[in-house]
Amino acid sequence: MFKRIFAGALALAVPFVAGPALAQEKVLKAVMHADVRVIDPIWTTQTIANIHGALIYDTLFGNNADQKPQPQMVGKYEVSPDRLTYTFTLRDGLKFHDGSPVTTKDVIASLKRWGAKDGVGQRLMGFVTKMEPVDDKTFTMVLRAPYGMVLESLGKTSSSIPAIMREKDALTDPQQQVKEAVGSGPYMFAKDQWVPGSKAVYLKNKDYQPRTEPPSSFAGAKVPGVDRIELVWISDPQTAMSALINGEIDFYEAPTNDFLPLLEKARGVKLMKTGKIDSTQGFIRLNHLQPPFDNVKARQAMYYLINQEDFLRAIVGDPKYYKVCPALLTCGGPYESAGGREWMKEYNPKKALQLLKEAGYKGEPITVLSATDHATITPATQVLIQAMREAGINVDAQSMDWGSVVSRRAKKDPPAQGGWNIFVTTSGGVGSANPVLHTWIGAACDKGLFGWPCDAKIEELRNAFGMAQTEEERKKIANDLQARAMEQVVYIPFGQWDTPLAYRADRIDGIVPNTGLAVLWGITKK
Amino acid sequence: MTAYIVRRLFATLPVMAVVALFVFFLLRFAPGDPAAIIAGEDATAEAISAVRAKLGLDRPMVEQFVVWTSQLLRGDMGVSIFSNLPVTRLISQRLEPTVALTLSTLFVAVAMAIPIGVLAAWKARKLVDRLVMGFAVLGFAMPVFVLAYILIYFFAVKWQLLPVQGYQPIKEGLWPFVQSLILPSMALGITYMALIARTTRASMLEVLAQDYMRTANSKGLATNRVLLLHALKNAAVPIVTVIGIGIALLISGVVITETVFNIPGLGRLTVDAVLKRDYPVVQGLILVFAGAKVLVNLIIDISYAFLDPRIRY
Numbered sequence: 004m005f006k007r008i009f010a011g012a013l014a015l016a017v018p019f020v021a022g023p024a025l026a027q028e029k030v031l032k033a034v035m036h037a038d039v040r041v042i043d044p045i046w047t048t049q050t051i052a053n054i055h056g057a058l059i060y061d062t063l064f065g066n067n068a069d070q071k072p073q074p075q076m077v078g079k080y081e082v083s084p085d086r087l088t089y090t091f092t093l094r095d096g097l098k099f100h101d102g103s104p105v106t107t108k109d110v111i112a113s114l115k116r117w118g119a120k121d122g123v124g125q126r127l128m129g130f131v132t133k134m135e136p137v138d139d140k141t142f143t144m145v146l147r148a149p150y151g152m153v154l155e156s157l158g159k160t161s162s163s164i165p166a167i168m169r170e171k172d173a174l175t176d177p178q179q180q181v182k183e184a185v186g187s188g189p190y191m192f193a194k195d196q197w198v199p200g201s202k203a204v205y206l207k208n209k210d211y212q213p214r215t216e217p218p219s220s221f222a223g224a225k226v227p228g229v230d231r232i233e234l235v236w237i238s239d240p241q242t243a244m245s246a247l248i249n250g251e252i253d254f255y256e257a258p259t260n261d262f263l264p265l266l267e268k269a270r271g272v273k274l275m276k277t278g279k280i281d282s283t284q285g286f287i288r289l290n291h292l293q294p295p296f297d298n299v300k301a302r303q304a305m306y307y308l309i310n311q312e313d314f315l316r317a318i319v320g321d322p323k324y325y326k327v328c329p330a331l332l333t334c335g336g337p338y339e340s341a342g343g344r345e346w347m348k349e350y351n352p353k354k355a356l357q358l359l360k361e362a363g364y365k366g367e368p369i370t371v372l373s374a375t376d377h378a379t380i381t382p383a384t385q386v387l388i389q390a391m392r393e394a395g396i397n398v399d400a401q402s403m404d405w406g407s408v409v410s411r412r413a414k415k416d417p418p419a420q421g422g423w424n425i426f427v428t429t430s431g432g433v434g435s436a437n438p439v440l441h442t443w444i445g446a447a448c449d450k451g452l453f454g455w456p457c458d459a460k461i462e463e464l465r466n467a468f469g470m471a472q473t474e475e476e477r478k479k480i481a482n483d484l485q486a487r488a489m490e491q492v493v494y495i496p497f498g499q500w501d502t503p504l505a506y507r508a509d510r511i512d513g514i515v516p517n518t519g520l521a522v523l524w525g526i527t528k529k
Numbered sequence: 530m531t532a533y534i535v536r537r538l539f540a541t542l543p544v545m546a547v548v549a550l551f552v553f554f555l556l557r558f559a560p561g562d563p564a565a566i567i568a569g570e571d572a573t574a575e576a577i578s579a580v581r582a583k584l585g586l587d588r589p590m591v592e593q594f595v596v597w598t599s600q601l602l603r604g605d606m607g608v609s610i611f612s613n614l615p616v617t618r619l620i621s622q623r624l625e626p627t628v629a630l631t632l633s634t635l636f637v638a639v640a641m642a643i644p645i646g647v648l649a650a651w652k653a654r655k656l657v658d659r660l661v662m663g664f665a666v667l668g669f670a671m672p673v674f675v676l677a678y679i680l681i682y683f684f685a686v687k688w689q690l691l692p693v694q695g696y697q698p699i700k701e702g703l704w705p706f707v708q709s710l711i712l713p714s715m716a717l718g719i720t721y722m723a724l725i726a727r728t729t730r731a732s733m734l735e736v737l738a739q740d741y742m743r744t745a746n747s748k749g750l751a752t753n754r755v756l757l758l759h760a761l762k763n764a765a766v767p768i769v770t771v772i773g774i775g776i777a778l779l780i781s782g783v784v785i786t787e788t789v790f791n792i793p794g795l796g797r798l799t800v801d802a803v804l805k806r807d808y809p810v811v812q813g814l815i816l817v818f819a820g821a822k823v824l825v826n827l828i829i830d831i832s833y834a835f836l837d838p839r840i841r842y
Contacts, residue, residue, distance in 0.1 A: 038801070040609075040611040040612050040805070041567065041611050041612065042612070042613075046567070046580075047567050047568060047569045048568065048569030048570055048571045048572055049567075049569045049570075050570075052569075120576070122571060122573075162569065162570075162571065176583070178579045178580055178582070178583040179583050180613055182613065197612075197614075198622050198623075198793055199609065199611070199612040199614065199619065200793065200797060200798055200801045201622075201793035201797075202793070235695075235791075237694060237791045238788055238791070238797070238801075239788050239789055239791065241678065241789075242681070242693060242694045242788075242789055242790070242791050243694075243791075245681055245682075245685065245686050245693040245694070246693045246694050246695075246791070248686060249685055249686055249689065249692070249693045251692055251693055251694065251695065376804075403560060404561075404804060405804075406561045406565075406566055406804050406805065406806055407560040407561045409561075409562070409565045409566055410560060410561045410562035410565040410566075410806075411560065412565075413562070413565055413574045413577050415574070428570070430570075442571050443571075449574075450573060450575070451573065452571065452573060453574065
């Protein structure tokens with residue numbers, strides 16, 4: 004009764020006070036995992052900045068859903084018989100959003116900027132001796148030694164993508180953010196409508212000429228299927244879920260695992276896992292510079308504290324969305340291997356403590372950076388702390404927000420002086436599937452990521468993987484690499500899980516199968 | 530009165546200076562590093578240092594303070610470390626939703642609170658009074674986010690009468706604007722309604738016990754006239770004080786409501802900026818909030834003179 008009275012009152016009121024009729028443009032409203040605050044995908048490795056970048060910038064190559072590189076801006080390319088010289092020719096019709104044509108000057112400047120900042124780019128540029136334009140559409144890339152990951156690197160679908168910018172933007176210092184976001188991709192950034200922390204708007208690039216192949220992740224046709232994309236930021240997951248159920252948004256990139264059962268039952272809503280290896284891998288990073296984990300035996304002792312099921316149940320809950328995966332390279336990925344898995348066969352806290360003592364641990368506090376505001380890292384850290392306490396380890400749990408963890412983990416000082424021993428984090432399944440793209444598996448000492456594992460053999464194997472010529476060779480190296488990395492405990496995995504995206508099946512269509520960053524081109528409104 | 534207003538306005542300057550000093554150094558002493566957040570998950574310590582250097586965050590704190598205050602004196606609040614947009618633009622983008630939410634909440638709260646507060650005082654210690662005060666206690670005790678989710682569930686998800694989230698600016702039309710504010714105003718307004726209603730009741734009870742009220746009643750004046758013209762006006766000073774405090778609290782304290790209803794206002798901007806350690810934005814916002822509080826307090830003080838002619842400045 005009340006509903007009818009209220010609805011009637013509203014219906015009577017609407018004609019008198021309704022706003023201007025909306026234009027009949029097709030708008031995709033998508034809620035992503037974070038808000039767009041940075042417009043330069045090279046300046047930051049933030050995933051959301053790269054999703055933004057992938058909408059407005061194009062790339063020379065695009066890895067497809069099977070992670071095989073396919074030409075995207077490139078029309079044709081040749082590799083010299085000695086595999087040292089790559090000649091790339093841009094396809095016809097490439098134009099920036101300001102109308103200027105894309106030339107090899109733009110491309111070379113963009114690749115140099117990306118190669119100075121991105122880890123995969125730096126590795127590639129380590130092989131490149133020069134890049135020179137032949138003309139406006141053709142350029143060469145000369146290597147000092149054959150490198151088997153040239154095209155995969157140029158087509159990478161994880162942060163940071165090798166976005167092709169205008170030369171004047173690409174000449175910006177890589178440590179500074181570009182001022183304008185003008186690309187040649189399927190959508191144009193509407194900077195004047197951008198409200199950081201709330202909404203980022205993208206308009207269809209009517210001049211964009213997509214490829215003719217079927218779309219697959221970053222490869223094939225990038226068809227701008229709607230007139231306008233609004234990346235709406237809803238920070239509260241409950242509100243975002245309700246908004247999707249209510250039809251106020253069309254696409255929800257990363258619903259919280261707790262809400263998946265509700266979304267499964269919601270009318271008009273579908274859940275979808277886009278790619279085979281799209282997943283998240285959770286892991287524990289130990290500080291190799293500070294005792295007790297500067298001793299490999301102490302690091303290996305920590306394996307006995309990990310029962311992956313405990314972590315995965317705390318984070319995800321429903322087993323259909325998670326997978327026990329005692330490996331560093333993504334389970335289900337092309338280089339999934341058995342190397343080193345024997346380290347994670349037993350959960351035994353007593354043995355962990357005994358091994359720690361044998362490694363010289365005398366009950367000193369072990370500082371764990373405990374994030375309190377992260378949907379997955381927070382529960383995982385709590386499970387770890389509980390396991391450590393059960394083993395009798397003296398845990399100094401330092402509670403802080405994720406922003407503080409990110410800041411503090413960069414400190415190499417002893418824990419008592421603001422440093423740390425352990426933090427928990429996650430990595431994307433796509434990046435973790437490839438030994439070169441997977442930066443957390445590296446052991447480049449001071450030049451590596453936080454925790455600073457240092458092992459020449461691991462780095463040799465990663466380089467060898469990049470230079471391998473056959474798939475068999477790569478698989479063999481990946482297996483050896485994982486075995487060595489697990490022996491050295493570059494990190495301790497605690498499982499792998501999927502976060503399917505949710506969308507209004509009654510309103511949108513054409514979601515492109517993808518692996519890596521979310522792909523929004525191709526989506527059409529019914 | 531004019532001299533008093535001028536004196537009060539000048540007195541805000543040292544207040545703002547102290548606020549600026551505190552907010553700047555508190556932020557710098559708090560843990561967290563915007564460079565690490567910008568550099569992203571896969572950035573090395575060297576990459577983070579490079580970003581920090583480019584942002585000027587590696588310079589001595591005093592030097593950074595001098596740069597910021599000199600900008601501020603020229604009316605420039607700086608640019609966001611993340612978006613590179615001027616802080617003034619970010620604040621002005623978020624001002625309308627917060628002001629709209631504050632005013633609509635106050636409207637809901639005052640429109641409900643004063644009548645029921647007067648009613649409760651009039652019917653003091655009777656069933657109506659107990660029901661009204663019970664409702665007020667419940668409204669005051671219930672967390673805003675709980676009430677918000679309950680309202681969303683019924684009015685948006687179950688009955689689909691109102692939107693779950695979002696804000697429509699008034700330029701998009703009056704109805705979409707009002708529609709986007711109904712649930713947030715109700716959720717937030719209940720708490721303030723309870724506060725104002727209790728104050729109204731207490732203040733009215735005090736006034737109703739005065740001799741001149743007995744005289745007014747014995748003269749045979751209508752109850753409405755006695756309550757609204759004689760009693761309420763004389764009971765207004767504490768009520769206005771509470772409403773004024775409410776305005777100041779609402780401007781800076783609508784974070785939860787803005788988050789649950791996804792309203793892009795100043796509260797959410799503040800939380801996001803704090804979590805991201807976007808120093809210039811946090812500094813600008815705190816100054817704006819401090820200025821708003823000073824201004825609201827000034828307006829309340831001035832209003833006393835109009836409500837009670839005995840008060841002189």
